[in-house]
Amino acid sequence: MRTLILGCKGQLGKDLITVFGEAGEVVGFDLPEIDVSSEGDVRSAIDDSQPEFIVNSAAYTNVEGAEDEEESAFLANEQGARIVAEQAAAKDVPMVYISTDFVFDGTKTTPYEAKDEANPLSVYGRSKLAGEIAVRAAARRHFIVRTAWLYGPGGNNFPEKIIAAAQKNPSLKVVHDEVGSPTHTWDLALATRALSRTEAYGTYHAVNAGSCARDEFARAILECAGIDTPVTACSLDEFPTKARRPLYSVLSTADLEGATGHVSRDWREALNHFIERRI
Numbered sequence: 139m140r141t142l143i144l145g146c147k148g149q150l151g152k153d154l155i156t157v158f159g160e161a162g163e164v165v166g167f168d169l170p171e172i173d174v175s176s177e178g179d180v181r182s183a184i185d186d187s188q189p190e191f192i193v194n195s196a197a198y199t200n201v202e203g204a205e206d207e208e209e210s211a212f213l214a215n216e217q218g219a220r221i222v223a224e225q226a227a228a229k230d231v232p233m234v235y236i237s238t239d240f241v242f243d244g245t246k247t248t249p250y251e252a253k254d255e256a257n258p259l260s261v262y263g264r265s266k267l268a269g270e271i272a273v274r275a276a277a278r279r280h281f282i283v284r285t286a287w288l289y290g291p292g293g294n295n296f297p298e299k300i301i302a303a304a305q306k307n308p309s310l311k312v313v314h315d316e317v318g319s320p321t322h323t324w325d326l327a328l329a330t331r332a333l334s335r336t337e338a339y340g341t342y343h344a345v346n347a348g349s350c351a352r353d354e355f356a357r358a359i360l361e362c363a364g365i366d367t368p369v370t371a372c373s374l375d376e377f378p379t380k381a382r383r384p385l386y387s388v389l390s391t392a393d394l395e396g397a398t399g400h401v402s403r404d405w406r407e408a409l410n411h412f413i414e415r416r417i
Contacts, residue, residue, distance in 0.1 A: 141192070143164060144167055144183070147169075148199075149290035158193070158327070174196045177224075192233040197214055197236065202380050205260065212265045216268035223272060226279075232337075237267075238263065239319070239389055241257075242258070244384025244385040249388040259381075259382035261381065282341040283333065286389055290322060296352075296355065304365045305365070311369075315385055318350075318388060321345040322409065324411065325403065329342075332400035362410050
């Protein structure tokens with residue numbers, strides 16, 4: 139199968155290139171070669187690569203920045219999603235749009251299922267939900283894959299920030315009242331590939347198994363990295379942000395497992411793999 143990866147230079151895109159490359163031919167594009175918000179760019183990329191499957195991992199992902207750059211966020215996350223879906227549909231090529239747990243408001247106390255009502259709290263979340271809606275309207279043969287707390291080698295992500303902070307400070311304070319599903323880019327790429335082998339189109343959640351609070355995640359990161367900097371739990375009130383975040387965004391992968399048989403490993407095992415890869 140020949141796969142086109144849009145957003146191939148990002149932390150997820152790099153792992154998508156590798157994982158899909160193990161199963162067939164892969165072509166990748168990213169800025170500045172193409173802009174997914176440009177219909178001409180996307181059409182040319184599809185015409186040139188003649189893919190049998192398309193993964194759109196291109197996105198505006200700066201959650202805080204989106205509060206001040208709403209137009210840029212919607213340009214990539216809604217317009218870009220719509221254009222890719224329309225061009226994929228024109229060629230009758232199945233496609234994936236990567237979305238986020240930020241489409242939810244975090245008021246549940248049990249894992250979110252794909253069918254649960256979305257209610258984003260931030261500009262970023264609203265832009266990604268708008269992208270989901272655009273994809274559903276434009277392409278019959280689509281997968282929407284929501285993920286959470288994503289990290290991978292070379293990315294500007296939570297584990298890298300924690301490691302850098304721990305190397306500069308005698309101790310860290312990390313919030314305890316934000317709970318979610320840490321997800322390694324490698325595992326998200328594997329889950330996406332599993333979906334690509336089916337025709338079970340629709341919306342799915344793909345995260346590593348289990349869940350934790352941010353402070354627990356931080357301690358696990360430092361333990362895996364062999365860093366003994368202590369972590370103290372604190373409240374989100376001590377770290378105010380422009381963008382409101384869901385306090386609870388654990389995602390259920392039951393639909394994904396039912397459709398593909400693919401079961402993601404525990405987040406701690408995935409974290410160990412990440413630390414091994416970054417050394």
